[in-house]
């Protein structure tokens with residue numbers, strides 16, 4: 510297995526739109542294994558989308574596991590939200606967007622239904638609520654070529670960029 514590089518904002522590749530998986534062949538199984546390995550090797554990582562990674566083809570795949578023991582892997586292939594209800598406004602962070610520095614509140618649906626295929630192509634539907642729902646919405650945004658900053662006001666994003674630059678300068682001095 511291989512640990513993949515996680516692309517960092519503002520890498521243009523984060524804007525790639527995911528490619529639907531049609532053949533669940535050995536190469537796709539390897540991508541999923543590599544994604545889980547990368548996920549588990551990255552501290553404080555809840556989930557990763559293939560479009561966040563240094564892959565030649567950004568497949569429509571997300572891997573999720575935010576369990577304490579890291580023993581509840583969930584892989585969504587070709588996931589699609591079919592139902593949304595309610596609202597939440599909770600802090601989010603992202604492994605591609607200055608993960609050490611920023612967390613911002615984003616408005617998301619409180620409850621969703623998602624249709625997806627598992628790693629072998631079998632169709633499923635799940636309901637998700639709260640943190641789980643937030644996590645899936647964040648990952649499916651990535652697969653549409655969006656990072657969570659895209660939900661925030663432009664002025665706020667500029668303020669965040671300044672803050673990050675300052676923090677990075679401080680971190681350099683401390684080294």
Ligand code: ZN
Pocket residue numbers: 602603604605647651
């Ligand atoms: Zn993210």
